[in-house]
Amino acid sequence: MASPKQTIQEILAELPTLLAVAVVETETGMPLASHTNIADFDIETAAAYNTEVVKAKLKAIQALKLNQTVQDILLTLTDQLHLLKLSSDGKLFVYLAVNSRDTNLAQARQILKAHAGVS
């Protein structure tokens, strides 16, 4: 199990062109570690909104009583991909934002999958 800081560094090493990456605590919505390549990007606010997205989606799944765990959530914006990957116990999630011109969905998912064992 890698620490949040290690996870960020490893993802960054594999995807140097990423826009933003953060390991977020689901309970508080606060980032434990983060990195961004955009100058005026407020990662704390982004993490807080992402936490709301995760919670809203989990509620929708629970309403259907599916007994399934969420593997990941992908948001497609016009020129970006945002991925949210929950850790196995759901207490943390990794948030990754990339430019869809230089990274595709499959690449981004694989990288997150490899580093989701954060604690």
Place this chain on the structure above:
Amino acid sequence: MNLPFFNRLPLKKIIVGVSDESGKQAQKVLEGLLTELPDLLMACVVETASGRVLASYTANSSYNPNQISLRNAKLLRTMEEALAKKAWPGGPLTDVSVILEDQLHHLRPMNGGKWYCFLAVRLADANLGIAKEIMRRHTL
């Protein structure tokens, strides 16, 4: 009078919730999705502001569109707020996908963001790429 018979969700049938033009349009979207993905678990077209289900289809009584329409509407509003406040870098939301253990949920705003279309399908019956493409084509 509360008769359980009337509350039961008709299965494998497109149910149109409104009788006006928007209901017809929503029905057409679902018909299109069903032609290409006949094994889909659930699909519905919902008005984002109110959470009202315009049309829906479900293959299983445990997939009740009325139970998730408002929750998904709230999810979309949260994301719109995040984008409006520039909490996320980048432009309008195209779609949202959630990958579960053996199924996929896909949510796509349509009609200028006034409605959204929701699709649930088993990963054995479709993959993310197919689901995205089919949704894109039918929700124009």
